[in-house]
Amino acid sequence: MATYVDVVNNVLTRLREPVVTSVQDTTYAKLIGLFVNDAKREVEDAYDWNALGATVTLTTVSGTYNYTLTDSKTRFRTIDVLNDSSNFRMQYATTRWMNEQFLLVEPVQGTPYYYNFNGVSNDGDTQVDVFPIPNGAYTVRFNLTIPQDDLSSNTTKLLVPSHLVEQLAYSKAIAERGEDAGVSSAEAYSIYLNSLANAIAIEANHYDEKVEWMAS
Numbered sequence: 404m405a406t407y408v409d410v411v412n413n414v415l416t417r418l419r420e421p422v423v424t425s426v427q428d429t430t431y432a433k434l435i436g437l438f439v440n441d442a443k444r445e446v447e448d449a450y451d452w453n454a455l456g457a458t459v460t461l462t463t464v465s466g467t468y469n470y471t472l473t474d475s476k477t478r479f480r481t482i483d484v485l486n487d488s489s490n491f492r493m494q495y496a497t498t499r500w501m502n503e504q505f506l507l508v509e510p511v512q513g514t515p516y517y518y519n520f521n522g523v524s525n526d527g528d529t530q531v532d533v534f535p536i537p538n539g540a541y542t543v544r545f546n547l548t549i550p551q552d553d554l555s556s557n558t559t560k561l562l563v564p565s566h567l568v569e570q571l572a573y574s575k576a577i578a579e580r581g582e583d584a585g586v587s588s589a590e591a592y593s594i595y596l597n598s599l600a601n602a603i604a605i606e607a608n609h610y611d612e613k614v615e616w617m618a619s
Contacts, residue, residue: 405565407554410572411435413565417573419585425557435576440553442571446563447550450603451480453610454562459545460487463515463537468505470531471524472545479529482546489514489541496534504534512538564602570595 405413412422414435423429426436447455459472484493496517504510515533522530533543551562561568574591582588 404560404562406557407436407439407559407561408557410439410554410561410565410569413569414439414572414576417569418576434579435572436554438572438575438579439568441575442568443554443561443563444550445571446567446599447478449599450606451482451548452563453606455548455550456482457547457549459547461531461543461545463533463539463541463543465537465539466512468532468534468536469521470533471526472529472531472547475529475545475547475549476527476552477523477529479547479549482548484518484546485544486515487542487544491516493518493533493543495519501532501534505532511535514538515541515543518543567595567599567602570598 408423408426411426411432415422415432418435420431421429423432426432457474459475461470461472463470481495484495485491486493493515494517496519498519498521501517501519501521511534513535515535515537517534519532519534520529521532524530531545554561570591574588574595577586577591578588586594
């Protein structure tokens with residue numbers, strides 16, 4: 404896996420600029436670092452990359468229905484939610500329906516079957532309501548795709564494919580400083596899109612459920 408400074412240096416090399424030992428060494432390297440993080444977020448949002456898969460586990464407490472998904476932040480995507488104690492897949496419920504169960508009727512206690520994301524903690528992590536209100540300790544597993552935090556340390560390793568981040572950051576850098584004797588920003592972006600499509604096709608081929616198509 405490429406580190407933050409590796410990716411920045413690869414972009415600098417494409418731009419025919421001197422490489423650095425730290426992203427903080429020069430003003431221009433810092434700018435490229437910003438483009439790298441912008442590109443990283445776009446690549447992360449483009450697909451449910453296996454490298455970003457994580458499981459957040461919570462254990463319910465009797466009478467408590469709201470929980471914090473530790474380290475989930477707010478940009479995650481849900482793969483599935485399992486009540487591991489009762490061995491079934493939990494179902495998503497709308498905010499309106501959940502409010503009706505909590506506020507308009509006598510709340511029911513039992514085995515949690517439904518979930519709804521509701522609020523953000525002081526640490527910036529997503530909170531979730533479960534229903535029925537737990538009547539005991541249940542293990543609930545949230546299988547998520549969680550984007551990586553913005554890169555800041557030189558040695559932090561990039562999780563998504565580094566060549567995609569480099570190509571997109573390069574196109575952003577060309578657009579920022581104007582065209583030169585090299586590749587145009589439009590050409591660089593087109594190369595990135597083609598590489599992105601190829602990378603997604605290769606990874607999707609590893610998982611049968613990601614290549615199944617159903618008629619609407």
